[in-house]
Amino acid sequence: MVVREDRKEQIMDKAVGIFAELGYYKATTALVAKAAGVTQPYVFHFFKNKEELFNAVIDRAVSRIYETFSQVEAPADQLTKTMGHAFMQIMYAHRDEIMLVMQSHAISEPVIREHVREKHRIIHKSIIAKFEKAGIPNAEEAASQFYGMGYLITVSEVLDLPELLCFKDQ
């Protein structure tokens, strides 16, 4: 028998993939449970409800994104590019988490929306701070542009439309 906390992690691990692939509404707790190797009602032993499971998964993903961005260090003229690399790095290592976070705004459940809102606010704020601290001319504008590109990358992935992405560099 596995320890309680391990099971919880296990469920969340599988939930990321299911939520990312099917979206919040099409991802059933039964599917998550099956993937995690437990029964559907057992999921509710760890999470009050489906919303709470989703929010927990979002928390982990956002933490990773936040941490990764925090660790980036580069001179002003290289920062945007380096941040971009950091983003792509998470994209490769934890694609599902990125997909999840970047599409989470489309979930109309009030509890989730409020949660997601706060997370986006925090990430965006931290990017601006980073850009400002590095002395980038129009830090806020650069941050917005960076964020916008993140969304474009996500949509390009989701819809399998690589043409959406056309960079000079890389």
Added chain:
Amino acid sequence: MVVREDRKEQIMDKAVGIFAELGYYKATTALVAKAAGVTQPYVFHFFKNKEELFNAVIDRAVSRIYETFSQVEAPADQLTKTMGHAFMQIMYAHRDEIMLVMQSHAISEPVIREHVREKHRIIHKSIIAKFEKAGIPNAEEAASQFYGMGYLITVSEVLDLPELLCFKDQ
């Protein structure tokens, strides 16, 4: 009963708002029907299923976006800005349609995803063409950036996070 009125249009008119507000899955056909002043099963008289209703609504929205962009005319150094204005113009006049199209990628239904994919491809292609024709230096890159900003505006609206948007101009 009301004679010869275009019930189909009426249903679509109301569906836009409901889909935009609640998202595809939380928007029930019963809600759409109620808003349109008809019974729920009657919706299926005009649309084979919920997916087809959604795709029909998307078609209308995309057509409007496409048309609006087509009509934009401006010198190269003003084009991006003018296109941005055109986007905001639709945003004010048909907010729901923009919200719908820009969040439609988050719907995992294969039939819808394929439909949405095609529409995004067309819009994106038309923007590149426009930028290229105007002689903008890096047309593709500018188009991508323009598109990314569109997503950012949408997320900013949906999550009620105006801080996400920080432009120099306007």
Added chain:
DNA sequence: AATAATTTATTTATTAATAAATAAATCATT
């Protein structure tokens, strides 16, 4: 013009499926 025939518009009633959530029971471990 009046009436019968037919079509179009729309509703009521119902079904079948799905999914989240709860409660009770069982199994395992110390």
Added chain:
DNA sequence: AATGATTTATTTATTAATAAATAAATTATT
């Protein structure tokens, strides 16, 4: 035996979709 881990069985709720029925309008016929 007691406690924790996990399952089985069940409920409640929701929703898309179908089928059958009715009302209203239009067209054809006398």
